Amino acid sequence: MTTLLLHRIHFAFTITFHYLFPQLTMGLALLIVVLKTVALTKHDERYDQASRFWAKVFAVNFLLGVVTGIPMEFQFGTNWSEFSRRAGGIIGQPLAMEGVFSFFLESTFLGLFLFGEKRLSRWAHWGAAFMVFVGSWISGFFIIVTDAWMQHPVAYRLLPDGRFELTSFWGLLMNPWAWLQYAHNMCGAVVTGAFVMAAVGAFYLLEQRHVEFGRLFLRVGVIAGLISCMVQIFPTGDLHGRYVAKNQPAAIAGMEGLFHSEKGAPIVLMGQPDIDQQRIDNPLAVNKVLSFLIYGTTEAEVTGLDQIPKDQWPTTLPLLFYSYHIMAGLGTYFVLLMIVAVFLLWRGRLYQTKWLLWFILLSFPLPYIANTAGWMTAEIGRQPWLVYKLLRVSEGYSTHVSAGNSLFTLLGFLGMYSLLSILWIVIVYRFIEAGPEKVNAPHNSPAGMVTA
């Protein structure tokens, strides 16, 4: 394997594994605020108990997000030093801001949220939960600003020695790409949180244990799920997709498998890209829909790969095509599932409809897959560029870190992360198995503030 390929796999593997955790963290942070708000406004102790249960899941998940996140910040320098040298003057800015504005906030208030329930008033404890939510969402923002600059560079000047220099702070933060991607991404995180909560609820109802909490989780999960799934497609996905189409035609052509430019281009729902023959095998296509989705008219011409020089085609094109289709296909399924679930909830039949509970239970891994596939779409679509049209991936890696060293640490991370996966599954399963009732009964509190 070449050194470049190993560095790419190194980053791809560690970032993919890392993002399994923050997506639940960010989604759950919002849902915990919802639970605590209901508890406060309706004076309903069950919602307090529910938020204590999810706080435990949150804490372990947050921990794994932290320990797998630190390697991400280091890897810009360790494995992508030439990229860091050239672009550090720009992307260092949001990354440093993430540390200063988000991590301090998050870690402090998480400490208060987890350990401080007995020491804080109910409103102050709600405030701690809210600040954890704010911190985790700020963190997401700065990461997206970083990625958005690589996707759609703005506010820079290129120096003679190949380095980039920032020319406008607000230009960097107000990059339209960043805001569209942020909306789409955060919504995706809420989908994960909602599906996980609903799935645990469905599990309890199917088991016929912890029934009251099962219903509560299911109720909050499917309502949050429906809202986030719909916003995921429209407007966030729609707007983001159009912006990509305008600025990265090669990415859209690769995602859709459009080898030839076409007026009234069809949308391919399924098929297998054949790069040598430049066609999609076994296509399942709907005419003119792609033109309509991008330009709002069925006759518009969509740029195909034939108009793009071959050395600028997205590398690993089939993977781009599949990532995008998996993301979009699952996103559509989520909406259908949640519409049925909310409809039955409204009719008062959700808790008894076993087949649907099974669907909800078994669907919990799917938002993880969809979120991962979405990120793969964004990042593979950017290839072969590290900074779009300005710096190639092949120019950015640490040339003096040999393939042997890179493989050594890649294997280390593979082993370490296998262990973390097993631990996460064991611990979270035990939480779910133990149920929400026994978590931290508040009347044991000597201070007695919580039971007020």
Place this chain on the structure above:
Amino acid sequence: MGAVWFWIVALMLAAYVVLDGFDIGIGILYPILGRSGQDRKVMLRSIGPVWDGNEVWLLASGGTLFFAFPILYASAFSGFYLPLMIVLWLLIGRGIGIELRSQVDNAVWRSFFDGVFFLSSALLAIFLGAALANVIRGVPLGADHYFFLPLWTDWRAGSHPGILDWYTVIGGVVALVALTTHGSLYLALKASGELEDRALRCGRLSWLGLCIMTLISLPATVLVRPAMLTHYSQHPAAFAIPAMVVLSLAGTGIYMRRREELKAFLSSCLYLATMLVGAAVGLYPTLLPSSSNPGDDITVANALSGTYAMHVGLIWWIFGISLALGYFVVSYSMFRGKVPLHDDGYGH
């Protein structure tokens, strides 16, 4: 502007060592002082609500370093590739050691994570000390500002050293002993009864070791990097810093003997901070010295980001760090005093 950002990064790193230093110290002392399950619980609870926030100083200083001196970040992080990756693994081990051990009520499970917590803390201390020693000794920087260091070569601090040589190993041992002392004093502050006494006894012992190691490390540093002494003699006022190192070390010992725990702990904080500031003064304006050709040094001047970015950065940095300091005040005052023995609700 370069000097400002040099000191910002240096002080953030010092804050990291002072704050996370006692978390690491608790980890090192954990199997030594934590004889009963109750002892271990107290030790974990003493750092439970704060360790993660303390670790953030490392991340925030890393991010700030990246932003202010991208060339240094690119060079040092790729050149120290292997030890940094090992530090990452150790940070993972330390984190899960603290947080996961109490999630399953099983003796084997707990013992496993206790071991992970201890080992990763001890190795972290050694690696952090060795890392600082590497920066002081210098690395074989090429004209392109890149280098790559193997973990060890012939253990000599020559022009082609490894991460570990006789000098950096001394640095590692200094850090190990210093953080053990620091952790003992923090524990003495937070624990009560027999555990508190044991922490103080252990602190006295490691304080003696620290005095010896500090005495060895100062001449060793001058030997490895004579330029440091020239920097100091050019600005004689800077000798105040090594003087403060000695005073704070003496203060740590004296207050410990008098059982003035808070003063002893604060002296230990001052000791760690002045050691780091002393190293920074000796280096400035060099960020990473070249062991092969002084002309290839990475300096503040040749590594600094664009002027505009640095000006904007200063505005948000002051604002952001003020907020962060506010959070720390809130958090530390909430969890001040001895660790309560009743259940804190969440794990540990």
